[in-house]
Amino acid sequence: MGNGIVKFIRFICECVLELIYAGDNKCIICDKDTYNDSCICDICSKKIKFCIESMSIVRDSMSIITYSAAYYSGIIKELIVGLKYKNDFKCGELLAQYMEDVLKGANFHYDLIVYVPSSRTSLKKRGYNQCRHLAKIIARNQNKPVYNCLKKTMETKDQIGLDGASRWENMIGVFKVVNKNIIKNKKILLIDDVITTGATAFYCAKELTDCGAHEVRVLTAAKSKI
Template sequence: MDCFFSVLYSADYKCVLCGEEAFDEKLLCGSCFKNISLCKGEFYVEKENLCIKFYSVAYYSKSIKEMIIRLKYKRDFLCAEVLGNLMYNYIMKNNIKFDEITFVPMEKGDLKRRGYNQSKLLANELSKRIKLPVKEYLEKNSKTSDQIGLNGKMRWQNLSSAFTACNEKAILNRKIILVDDVFTTGATGFYCAKNLISNGAKSVIVLTAAKSSI
């Protein structure tokens, strides 16, 4: 009888990518999930006498790449839900500890044009699952050149003075996880983390949904 009612009243879950039946609230079918290449363990970015720990959930390819593009450019907010769930599972699997969640900010003009910050959406999805607050601790204080088309050195120069910490008193002695969508060179996460640490954060870990290369 339980099986009968579970079929009769089951939710109509559809895969966010292909539209096939997903069978549960994860919103990905088995085939699309198999196309995700998960990352293993942490990695580090060391520069300017500072070493920042990074984690990325999966490589930027196939299903992950499509979800990020849909979220970032097509307002597909269900993709944020799926990515947020993957990020939560990754945190639990790797036993990553922190007090608060923050995110990589957007320049005000860019935010107004797009209407939302995809990194903040991911942070909010993570917050729902892990029951820790999202704090706005950073501002992007200058409009930088588009990172697309820039080589590694130019990306670092482009972002070296782009971010500023705000609400400094609240940052003091906090263990913070910084959320972003994609790791490319690490420049964005590094300079955001550097500002948080310079303003008193006890530790900062950067977590991205995707990593651009193996």
């Protein structure tokens, strides 16, 4: 009963938003008319270099399968910057859509969704966690539960600007599971925005696995290589 009411309220909200933005079919990248229901035009969409294959992060005798929607460059980079630093949640909707497209071919049947946590400083500065935002959209569309199961226990250096070895060292012992009962024996989809060396995603996945998760796979909006 309660779940039905929530779905009905969500439906009403979506209808209101459609009315508010009706006729505003402008590309969020170039501001040109899209002539379709998407928030990105065909020209900009064709510039995106989507990822086809998954990859594995191998370390400490563990292998974590990861999926990414596209490479971190050009249009995708603009979308992530828009979501992460400019409060442009339309960018988040589009990124989540691309991420869901990857899931269709992943053949991974998971029980719940978890996202990479932000530090208190980042949350205070930005006001939201972009990974949580992406996770909630995907969870809503996939009809899966999303949980705040991880916390960042200490402030770390910004990964941007660090070399590969320093990125890995920077993430050791940083993440802790909040509620082990939620993840016990569950297959988990872990959401992150960008994967570079894989250090952040790996240590989050390792902590979840060490605390009882059956399997953890990672899904990101983009991947980048140093």
